[in-house]
Amino acid sequence: MKFSENWLRQHVPTTQTREQLAATLTAIGLEVEDVTALGESLDGVVVAQIVSAEKxxxxxxxxxxQVDTGNGTVQIVCGAPNARAGLKTPLATVGANLPGGMAIKAAKLRGVESFGMLCSAKELGVDPDASGLLELPADAPVGAPLADYLGLPDATIEIKLTPNRADCFSVRGIAFDVAAACGSEVTPFDAAPVPASNDARLSIELDTGAKVPRFVGRAIDGVDAGVATPLWMAERLRRSGVRPISFLVDVTQYVMLELGQPMHAFDRDTLVEPIVVRPARVGEQTKLLDGRTVSLDPDFLVVSDSQGGNGARAVALGGIMGGYDTRVTDATRNVFLEAAHWIPSAIIGRGRKLGLHTDAAHRFERGVDPELPRTAVEYATRLILDIAGGTPGPVVEAALPEYLPQPQPITLRRARLARVLGLSVADAEVERILRALGLSVEATGDAWTVRPPSRRFDIAIEEDLIEEIARVHGYDAIPTTLPAGASRLAAPSEIRVEEGTARRQLAARDYLEAINYAFVDADLLAQWGATDGTVPLANPLSAELGVMRTALLPGLVAALARNAARQQLRVRLFELGNVFTAAPVAGGAPVETKRIAATAIGTVSSEQWGAPARAVGFHDLKGDLDSLAALAGATLEYRASQPLWAHPGRSADVWRDGVKLGWIGQLHPRLQRALDLDAEVVAFELDLAPLLVRPLPKAVGLSKFPSVRRDLAVVVAETAPWGAIAASARAAAGPALRDLVLFDRYQGKGVEPGFKSLAMGLILQDESRTLTDREVDAVVGTVTEALQRDHAAAIRS
Incomplete structure (x- = not known):
C-alpha cells in the first residue's frame, strides 16, 4: 500500500516527524518498506506562464x-519540447537550489541570456517524468510559490501489509492505527447523504446468495466527463502510485484509496435495466477494460444488464474489472456508480485464472468493510457534483441482510490481558487504545465488552484484542523474562538414527543439502513418469507450481541442472523432505512420506594432482548410500530394475530386510537430454523411516577361536548380479559364515566372452571350538554346489 504522507496527516493530526511516523508505523505492524521525499527545497520555485516562445x-x-513570474517578465532559454506560449509551468528563479543540488544562476546559452530555468517534474523531485516541462492547470495562480500550490513538501510512504490487515488498504484505515499509536484522534469524516435531484435510477437484482450480500448503485445525469481531474486529486493519486486517467475513473480510484471501497463507473446510456449480479455461464465471454476478451465459467461472478434479456449481457467481471463496452469516456454524460460487497471466497484466485491482478481484487480477496458501499457512493457523488456537475438520482441498494457479517461482542478479561502480556496496562490506556482503533468499549466488572467495527475482520476472539493492545502499547514495553519451571529433556531414541546424523553423514561425503519447493510443475513430473497419485493445488502460486511433488528427484535434479548450466562441473546435492500422493480413499487427506535423495554429476573428487580425474558412477553413489545405511547397522540389497527414468542396465531397487526402500542408478539418456544435461547423472531416492531404523544394540562375546578364510573363484554369466550370488553363498554357508568378501572381478584371457570371474573370500568361525579342515571343506562344497545350482557357476581353475 502506497500513500501520501500529507494525505494521511489530513486524516490524523500528529506532531511526529516523517522519520518518527515511519518508525511508528513499523512498530505497530505496518512495516514501512520505502519513504520517498517529494518536493524538498523548492524555495525560489514559482508558478509562471510562458508569454511567448521564439526559436x-x-x-x-x-x-x-518570455516568462511571466507574477513579479515581472524574465527571459528563459528552454529546450523542452512542450514549451509553448500560454503554458503554465514551474520556474526556478535565479538563486534557487533544486532537490538534486542544482543551483540556478543567470547564464548565456548560445549567446542568449537566460535568467532561471523552466522545470520538469523530475528536476523538481515530484515525479520521475522528464519528458518535458511540468504542465500546470490553466487556473494555477502565476507568481504563487510552487510548494504551496502543489502541497509540498510531501513524501510517498509504502508499507508492507500482512493478509489479515485488509482494513489498512486505505488512508483512513491506516489513520486509525496511527491515532492509537500517537495518542491522537482520527478526523471525523463527512459522509452526509447527497439528496436526489431527479428520479433517474436503475433497478438491481442479486442472484448470488451469500457471495454478494450488498450492491449499491446511483445514477448521475448531466455530468461533464471531460473536465480535468483537479490538481490536488491527481497529485494524491500519483503519490499513491496511481496514474491519473480521466476524471470519472480517477474519482473511483481516489475513493478506493481514501476509504478502501473499490468502485466502478458505468456509462448509464449503455446499460439496460435491471442490473443483475449473477454467476457467469459456462463459456460466457466478456470484453474487459484492458481490451481483452475472456471466457468465463460459473466460478466467476459478473455484473450484467438486460440487453438481450434479463441479465443476459455481462458488463463487468465482479470484484475484478469493469467491462469495455460500458466504460465511461469523455463523451459520457450520464453515469451509473456502483459499489458492492463481494466476500473474499468469491474473488480469491479468480483474477489469477485470467492472468489479472487488480487493486479491486487485491482488496476484495482480503476483505472489505460491508458497511462501506453506501458511504463510498455518497462520497463519490459529492466529488463528482462539485467538480463535474450533474444531477443525482436516489441511491439504490439491493441487500441480503441475512448474509451480511455482524461483528460480535468480545469479552476482554483484565487478568487474561496481564497474564498473556506479562505486564499490567492501565485501564484508561486499554480503553484509549481500543477506542482510538475504532472499537466500542464498555467496562463490566473485571472485564471489558468490546465490539469491533465492521472493517476489522481480523478481530474475533479475546487474543486478537490482546494483540492489538500489545502492538499499540509497544512490544518494547513488554518485559523480557526467563521462563520458569523445569525443562523435560527427551533422550534420543536408540532404535532410530537421527535425521541430523544422516545429514551430517552425506555432508561429510561432500554433498550439499538442497531445499526445494514441495510443489512442482506437472510437466516436470510427466517427464519423469512420476505422475501417479499427484495432488493438484486448488490455488497454486503459479501454473509452474501446480501439483505437490510425488518424488524428490525431479526437483533435486532440476536444481543440479541449474548449477550445471552455470559452469559448475562437479555438483553433489542431497535433500530430506516429504513427498505427497493422493489419498487411497476418495475424500481422504493426501499421504505424506519422508524421503531422502541424492544426486551427483562430474568427477568423484575435486580437481587435484595426486590422482587422475574419474567421472562419478553407480558404485560411487552406492558406496555413499551404504555408508548411510551403516549408521543404522543395515545391509542393503540391490535388485536390478528399470523404472521409466532409469538407464537400462544401470539401475536397481534398494531393499532392506525384505522391504523395498527406493531406487538407485543412472538417469536415462532420454531424460538427461530433456533436462539439458550433457554428463551422466547418478542418483538415489529412498523412504527415510525404514532406512534409519536400527536394532537395539546388544553386547555379544568375541570368539576365542581363530577364524578360517577360504577363497573361491567362480565363472558366471556376465549378466549375473553379485547381490544374487552373495545371497546364495550366505544361505548355503549357514551360521559358520562370519563375512563374505568380493575381492576380484576379472574378464579377459582364460574367461570365455560373455562370462566373468568373481573371486570371493569366505570367512568362517565358530564360537565354541576351532573349525576342522573337514568342516571348512564341507561348507565350501555346499557353497559351490549352491552357486552351480542357482547360477550355473563353474569353479575357475
Missing part, C-alpha cells in the same frame, strides 16, 4: 521564452 537564433532545439 533560438543559434540552436534548432532551443527556444527563447
Amino acid at each position: 533560438h537564433p543559434e540552436a534548432d532545439r532551443l527556444q527563447v521564452c
Whole structure:
C-alpha cells in the first residue's frame, strides 16, 4: 500500500516527524518498506506562464521564452519540447537550489541570456517524468510559490501489509492505527447523504446468495466527463502510485484509496435495466477494460444488464474489472456508480485464472468493510457534483441482510490481558487504545465488552484484542523474562538414527543439502513418469507450481541442472523432505512420506594432482548410500530394475530386510537430454523411516577361536548380479559364515566372452571350538554346489 504522507496527516493530526511516523508505523505492524521525499527545497520555485516562445537564433532545439513570474517578465532559454506560449509551468528563479543540488544562476546559452530555468517534474523531485516541462492547470495562480500550490513538501510512504490487515488498504484505515499509536484522534469524516435531484435510477437484482450480500448503485445525469481531474486529486493519486486517467475513473480510484471501497463507473446510456449480479455461464465471454476478451465459467461472478434479456449481457467481471463496452469516456454524460460487497471466497484466485491482478481484487480477496458501499457512493457523488456537475438520482441498494457479517461482542478479561502480556496496562490506556482503533468499549466488572467495527475482520476472539493492545502499547514495553519451571529433556531414541546424523553423514561425503519447493510443475513430473497419485493445488502460486511433488528427484535434479548450466562441473546435492500422493480413499487427506535423495554429476573428487580425474558412477553413489545405511547397522540389497527414468542396465531397487526402500542408478539418456544435461547423472531416492531404523544394540562375546578364510573363484554369466550370488553363498554357508568378501572381478584371457570371474573370500568361525579342515571343506562344497545350482557357476581353475 502506497500513500501520501500529507494525505494521511489530513486524516490524523500528529506532531511526529516523517522519520518518527515511519518508525511508528513499523512498530505497530505496518512495516514501512520505502519513504520517498517529494518536493524538498523548492524555495525560489514559482508558478509562471510562458508569454511567448521564439526559436533560438543559434540552436534548432532551443527556444527563447518570455516568462511571466507574477513579479515581472524574465527571459528563459528552454529546450523542452512542450514549451509553448500560454503554458503554465514551474520556474526556478535565479538563486534557487533544486532537490538534486542544482543551483540556478543567470547564464548565456548560445549567446542568449537566460535568467532561471523552466522545470520538469523530475528536476523538481515530484515525479520521475522528464519528458518535458511540468504542465500546470490553466487556473494555477502565476507568481504563487510552487510548494504551496502543489502541497509540498510531501513524501510517498509504502508499507508492507500482512493478509489479515485488509482494513489498512486505505488512508483512513491506516489513520486509525496511527491515532492509537500517537495518542491522537482520527478526523471525523463527512459522509452526509447527497439528496436526489431527479428520479433517474436503475433497478438491481442479486442472484448470488451469500457471495454478494450488498450492491449499491446511483445514477448521475448531466455530468461533464471531460473536465480535468483537479490538481490536488491527481497529485494524491500519483503519490499513491496511481496514474491519473480521466476524471470519472480517477474519482473511483481516489475513493478506493481514501476509504478502501473499490468502485466502478458505468456509462448509464449503455446499460439496460435491471442490473443483475449473477454467476457467469459456462463459456460466457466478456470484453474487459484492458481490451481483452475472456471466457468465463460459473466460478466467476459478473455484473450484467438486460440487453438481450434479463441479465443476459455481462458488463463487468465482479470484484475484478469493469467491462469495455460500458466504460465511461469523455463523451459520457450520464453515469451509473456502483459499489458492492463481494466476500473474499468469491474473488480469491479468480483474477489469477485470467492472468489479472487488480487493486479491486487485491482488496476484495482480503476483505472489505460491508458497511462501506453506501458511504463510498455518497462520497463519490459529492466529488463528482462539485467538480463535474450533474444531477443525482436516489441511491439504490439491493441487500441480503441475512448474509451480511455482524461483528460480535468480545469479552476482554483484565487478568487474561496481564497474564498473556506479562505486564499490567492501565485501564484508561486499554480503553484509549481500543477506542482510538475504532472499537466500542464498555467496562463490566473485571472485564471489558468490546465490539469491533465492521472493517476489522481480523478481530474475533479475546487474543486478537490482546494483540492489538500489545502492538499499540509497544512490544518494547513488554518485559523480557526467563521462563520458569523445569525443562523435560527427551533422550534420543536408540532404535532410530537421527535425521541430523544422516545429514551430517552425506555432508561429510561432500554433498550439499538442497531445499526445494514441495510443489512442482506437472510437466516436470510427466517427464519423469512420476505422475501417479499427484495432488493438484486448488490455488497454486503459479501454473509452474501446480501439483505437490510425488518424488524428490525431479526437483533435486532440476536444481543440479541449474548449477550445471552455470559452469559448475562437479555438483553433489542431497535433500530430506516429504513427498505427497493422493489419498487411497476418495475424500481422504493426501499421504505424506519422508524421503531422502541424492544426486551427483562430474568427477568423484575435486580437481587435484595426486590422482587422475574419474567421472562419478553407480558404485560411487552406492558406496555413499551404504555408508548411510551403516549408521543404522543395515545391509542393503540391490535388485536390478528399470523404472521409466532409469538407464537400462544401470539401475536397481534398494531393499532392506525384505522391504523395498527406493531406487538407485543412472538417469536415462532420454531424460538427461530433456533436462539439458550433457554428463551422466547418478542418483538415489529412498523412504527415510525404514532406512534409519536400527536394532537395539546388544553386547555379544568375541570368539576365542581363530577364524578360517577360504577363497573361491567362480565363472558366471556376465549378466549375473553379485547381490544374487552373495545371497546364495550366505544361505548355503549357514551360521559358520562370519563375512563374505568380493575381492576380484576379472574378464579377459582364460574367461570365455560373455562370462566373468568373481573371486570371493569366505570367512568362517565358530564360537565354541576351532573349525576342522573337514568342516571348512564341507561348507565350501555346499557353497559351490549352491552357486552351480542357482547360477550355473563353474569353479575357475
